[in-house]
Amino acid sequence: MPIFPKHGARCHCGDVILERALPNWVESSRRYDRSVCKRKGEIGFSIPLSGLRIVQGAAWLTRYQLFNIRTAKHCFGKVCGIYTHHQHRFDPNVYA
Structure with a gap:
């Protein structure tokens, strides 16, 4: 492949469509160690902010900022509640 x-x-509902530039995603992928990510079996990778484009449905995204300093920005579909991407807490210049 x-x-x-x-x-x-x-x-999940298709209201939000993204395009991600992942030229070297195989080399940069990793397993997250947060409990929710472990349960989902999530494999992560980081891309620069310019590497993510919202093709459709920007108005249908909602943001949840976690932790005390509110640096991490997790995005979810407003209708279905499905996580689409987030901006890192430790490096706000990349999406995951």
Whole structure:
């Protein structure tokens, strides 16, 4: 199976559609150690802020800022509640 430099993603209901630039995602992927990520078996990767484009449904995203300093910004579909992406707490210059 070929590895494409751009990948589409969408929330569960399809209101939000994203395009992510992942030229080296295989080399930079990792397992997150947060409990919710472990339960989902999530494999993560980081991309620069410019590497994510909201193709459709920006108005249908809602943001939840976690922890005391409110640096991490987790985005979810407003209708279905599905997590789509987040901006890192330790590096706010990248999305995961």
